[in-house]
Amino acid sequence: MATPHLVIGNRNYSTWSLRAWLFLRHHGIEFDETRLALDTEAFRQAIGHYSPSGRVPVLIHGPVRVWDSLAICEYVSDVFDGVHGWPEDPAARAEARSAVCEMHSGFAALRDELPMNCRARDRRVDPSLQASHDIGRIQAIWSEMRSRFGSGGPWLFGRFSIADSMFAPVAMRFLTYGVPLQDAAQVWMTEMLAHPAMREWIAAAEQEPEIVAADEKG
Numbered sequence: 001m002a003t004p005h006l007v008i009g010n011r012n013y014s015t016w017s018l019r020a021w022l023f024l025r026h027h028g029i030e031f032d033e034t035r036l037a038l039d040t041e042a043f044r045q046a047i048g049h050y051s052p053s054g055r056v057p058v059l060i061h062g063p064v065r066v067w068d069s070l071a072i073c074e075y076v077s078d079v080f081d082g083v084h085g086w087p088e089d090p091a092a093r094a095e096a097r098s099a100v101c102e103m104h105s106g107f108a109a110l111r112d113e114l115p116m117n118c119r120a121r122d123r124r125v126d127p128s129l130q131a132s133h134d135i136g137r138i139q140a141i142w143s144e145m146r147s148r149f150g151s152g153g154p155w156l157f158g159r160f161s162i163a164d165s166m167f168a169p170v171a172m173r174f175l176t177y178g179v180p181l182q183d184a185a186q187v188w189m190t191e192m193l194a195h196p197a198m199r200e201w202i203a204a205a206e207q208e209p210e211i212v213a214a215d216e217k218g
């Protein structure tokens with residue numbers, strides 16, 4: 001099988017890149033990587049060569065091109081042995097998909113007002129009503145998934161799933177902006193931030209020189 005090639009953006013800021021990268025890394029899949037710094041002329045010149053949407057992440061695997069983070073996680077689950085993207089149980093699976101779709105298509109206020117900034121700590125923002133609602137809703141998802149489906153392991157559905165990858169950048173945001181969490185949500189967040197692949201990502205983000213001014217808040 002060809003070695004997959006993942007094209008990502010800045011580790012410090014690119015949440016969608018982190019989701020796909022973490023999923024591959026968690027499952028020990030070997031892959032080549034190209035990093036294109038967001039919001040640069042180099043990005044604009046190179047991205048069309050890799051991604052039909054002009055966005056990252058994109059996974060290239062032989063003749064296959066997958067240009068969306070969720071689609072990458074699902075593709076990897078489909079083609080690599082031993083990768084289980086979703087819980088087996090149909091009820092858990094349906095709820096995992098619902099939570100992932102809610103993340104993938106929603107929480108716009110949170111994403112806008114509390115951008116991921118892996119190397120920043122002790123930032124403070126005053127979230128709007130809508131962003132506060134997003135924060136509450138995400139905590140409720142984490143707590144509920146852990147209490148109803150998490151008995152088989154430390155992750156949202158016990159075993160690590162696409163849902164954990166999809167919410168990983170939110171854990172990063174809550175750390176940066178010091179968002180206080182309830183117990184069960186805090187436990188999952190602590191587990192996620194201690195994941196060896198997350199630590200690897202954060203350490204590499206800390207070495208990046210680029211600054212995207214629009215994502216420097218608080």
Ligand SMILES: N[C@@H](CCC(=O)N[C@@H](CS)C(=O)NCC(=O)O)C(=O)O
Nearest residue numbers: 009014015016055056057068069070
């Ligand atoms: N729905 C896409 C979103 C991808 C996306 O918006 N990526 C951002 C970086 S995190 C991007 O490529 N921005 C570059 C641009 O729009 O020029 C996914 O899930 O992969």
